[in-house]
Amino acid sequence: MCDDGEVTHPPTSPEPPTPPSQGWIATTSAGSAVLDRAGADPAGVLLAADLDGTLAPIVENPDDAAVLPRARAALERLNGRAGTLAVITGRPVRRACEMLRTDRPGLGRIVILGQYGVESFEAATGELRVPEAPPAVARARALLADAVARIAVTDPATAGTMIEVKGGAVALHTRRAADPALAWHLLAPRARAVGEDLGLYIEEGREVVELTAWHTDKSDALQRLIDRARPSTVIMCGDDLGDLPAMRLVAERIEGGGAGARVVSWSAEQPSMRRHADVLCDSPQGVSQFLEELAGRMGKDDGSPEE
């Protein structure tokens, strides 16, 4: 499914181990070393995390997604300890801010890169950057809405397919359709065709086709953070194919002798992702536990607020 040529385990090696329930396990030497490396130089740590499926459990309706309180608490402990604390997501940055509750205390240094880095929010300065979407995005939304409505007439089991508009992108979600597989079979090709006709970029994830105005991926976003911070350790947490470009950057750093880890929130829906892990977590709960232990290595808890 994500055969990108990267080989992280020799073909003769056994399948990577499965993480304990709601826990995590290191699957490479880089993963085994990352807590010690981070603890040795907390200010040199760049920690970046995806949102959905990584800090927030995947739910049927994307509007209902929420960051786990445990994940939020772990991020608070990392805020002020990690040199750079970032979230990189396909979500619009304003929605990501809502999900992370950046209006509340505790994440005063977080950087949020929305729409794969097109949009940004810097908590330290309050600067919000949201470029205006081009007309092709509204046109794509109208065409997709029309396609969904027409196919629901001939194939009622596709009812429940959703269209999400988010700034410079429009996404087709088949997760909530009465028959998600049928909806995907009938509507994903239509979405791809709309994207091609309108000159939009096409990104695909778990039961979602996203048409976006700007060609950027999470590696661009992560590279910007790396260029700015010059970190000694880079940790990227993610769960889906859209996280792989950023994880590839981390893998290249590790191959070059640098410190870091690809932290994968593993799910049955994207089983191949575990081939890309240095640290394999069981769901966002497992990621939360990893982040808690990372924070513990990077400083003492003295009860004082960290802004």
Ligand SMILES: [Mg+2]
């Ligand atoms: Mg995700």
